[in-house]
Amino acid sequence: MKRLPLSFECQGKRCGATLDSAPGKTGLLLVSGGNEIRAGAFNGQARLAAEIAAAGFPVFRFDRRGIGDSAGENRGFRKSRKDIAAALNAFRAMAPQVERVVAYGNCDAASALMLTEGAGCDALVLSNPWTIEDETDDTRPPSAIRSRYADKLKNPREVLRLVTGGVNLSKLARGLARALGPKAAPTTLAQEMAAGIGGFDGPVRILLATADRTAQLFEESWDSADSRIARCPGADHAYSSAEARVWLKDRLLEALRDQRMK
Structure with missing residues (x-):
């Protein structure tokens, strides 16, 4: 396994990326959430990529335009479709043996993948999707x-x-x-996300960290009986504990090995 720094073009802007190479025909595209660089919080995505690649699956990480090593304007997660699509094309070019791509996003990266109907990927792992429209609202569900x-x-x-x-x-x-109050009505963003993921034909897994407010608010806007949901008890937003990190890695490996993706 090798870690290769590289770059690709998106709408004429150079974007920074990293490929953790591996021989597998199924690869993982890591989409960063918020304004987070591709290394992730506390280098978490870089560490996760190394572990997944060591298990035989290539991993591609990137900074969208205006973030980290990437040029251009940061247009936010709602307008990141072209960034994700360009990263996917670069991944396939750099790892030509890859036949299927599983995309993983946490927070608004998960939301972006939902809004874009998977952005051309073959399967999705969506973690703690962001449904908040008023970021000043600190009301807990x-x-x-x-x-x-x-x-x-x-x-x-x-x-x-x-x-x-x-x-x-x-x-x-x-x-x-x-x-004891009722569930809040889904936000407009949550409704758009539901419509977007409704147009995606591939396998979907939804991961929720039970101690995370973002995940809790997502559940208020979603069908809690959705069979695609898996919950990590006591985990925070970034899966920062050792137990939560192992749980997340295992869920991603399950998705990568899932024969239904063929």
Whole structure:
């Protein structure tokens, strides 16, 4: 396995990329979320790419225009279709043995893949998709509040605070009222994502980190019984714990090895 720095063109702009080579005929395209460079948070995507390549699957990472090593204007995830498509073409050119490409995106990278109907990839792994339209809104969904109270009731110290009067009962009552409230209506973005993924014919897996607010808000806008969903208990947005990192890698390897992708 070799790690090769390279570049490709997108709409006349040079974009930075990295290929972790491997002999497999199925490859992984890593799409970065937010304004994150292709190395990922705390170098997480670079580490993940090395592990996946060591298992025999080539991995291609890239910076979209205006991010990291890439020139041009950062137009955000909603307008990243051409960046993803150009990266996919570069991946296929640099690893010509690849017959199928699985795309993985976390946060708004997952949203971008949904909005673009997979952007030409053969299968998708969508993690903690971003459905928030008002980024100043810090309201937690009822499901997240219920989860928080359930965790507190498992903690003997919190139970002791409750029975000894150490809890603000008015605040508790407001929280319980919100916890029992109905699911919020799907945002316009969530509806657009559902429509986009509805037009994708390949296999889809949806990964949710249960301690992540972005994932919790996605579930409020989605069918929680969707059989494509897999949940990582207690994981944060970046799967930063050792256990969560292993869980994520295993889910990606399952997707890459899935015979239904043929």
